[in-house]
Amino acid sequence: MEYRLSEIYIYPFKSLGGISLKRAEATDRGLKYDRRFMLVDGQGNFLTQRKFPVMALIKPEITDEGFRLRYSKDNRIIEIPFRPESDVRAKVKIWDDEVEALLVSEEADKWFEEILKIKCRLVFMEDDVKRYADKKYALNNELVSFADGFPFLIIGEESLKDLNSRLNVKIPMNRFRPNLVFKGGRPFDEDKWESFVLNGIKFRVVKPCARCVITTVDQTNARKSEEPLKTLSLYRKEGNKILFGQNLLHEGAGLIETDSLITVTQWK
Structure with a gap:
């Protein structure tokens, strides 16, 4: 059985659009640039498409200096540098974790506030901030x-094909916001992996991903529907959780690129 990496995605801004890459750098906390920026409300709580599906319509692209964000509804644009020039930190909350983050800029806050229609701030995670799995x-x-x-x-890819064979309207992979997509094998082979190696980096498959309502948000128009959770609940439910995809921890750093061989080193 041969498995090959077919797609790589990063999401530099949590819960905004993703960026497809042919190669990416695995760092100590995931792919380079992945989810280093985040929107928070006035109390420092993280914001996502769960409550604000309009966030799906903000798409980033990489430039020489940082990121260009485009709001697809009216094409407004803002440029955000890789590292903010600010040195002002604030406590922010994501699930049960509280960490310090840099406030990016008042200009960025205003730009997002006009789109989300709430008071919010854009923050950035510095390298010296330690948040643990x-x-x-x-x-x-x-x-x-x-x-x-x-x-x-x-x-x-076969897992998504299996799901789409059960849906009236097929959905793309971007509903599930993976970092890594692979081709080969059978549907849900990833559930049976214990560990694998990709470009010399060791990965451990640690936990199935429990899916939330973000999967029901169409990433092109921010409209919500019942799918795919309604169909997934018929055959991918364990307890009260609907599972699709696998969370990974890794050991090592370096480049990964599409079409690379994935070598499964241990099966469950």
Whole structure:
């Protein structure tokens, strides 16, 4: 059975659009640039498409200096540098974690406030900020950015094909916001992996990803529907959780690129 990496995605701004890459750098807390920026409300709580589906319509692209964000509804644009010039820090909350983050700029806050229609701030995670993956699954105090809980999420193309064969209207992979997509094998082979190696980097498959309402948001128009959760609940439900994709922890750093061989080193 041969598996190959077919797609790589980063989401520099938590819960905004993703960026497709042919190669990316795996760092100590996931792919370079992935979820290092985040929007928070006036109390410092993180914001996502769960409550603000309009965030799907803000798409980033990489430039020489940083990121260009475009709001697809009216094409307004803002440029955000890779590292903010500000040195002002604030406490922010993401799930059960509270960490310090840099406030990006008043200009950025105003830009997002006009779109989301609430008071909010854009923040950035510096390299010296340590947020740790869930202790129940971590082996070596692995770090994580502003991702929900783990530095990587992987899904097989065959798993999405299996789901789409059951849906009236097919959906793209972007509903599930993976970092890594692979081709080959059978539907949900990723559920059976214990560990694998990709470009010399070791990955451990630690926990199925429990899916939320973000998967029901169409990433092109921000409209919500019942799918795919309604269909997934018929055959991918365990307890009260609907599972699709696998969370990963990793050991090592370096470049990964599409079409690279994935070598499964241990099966469940």
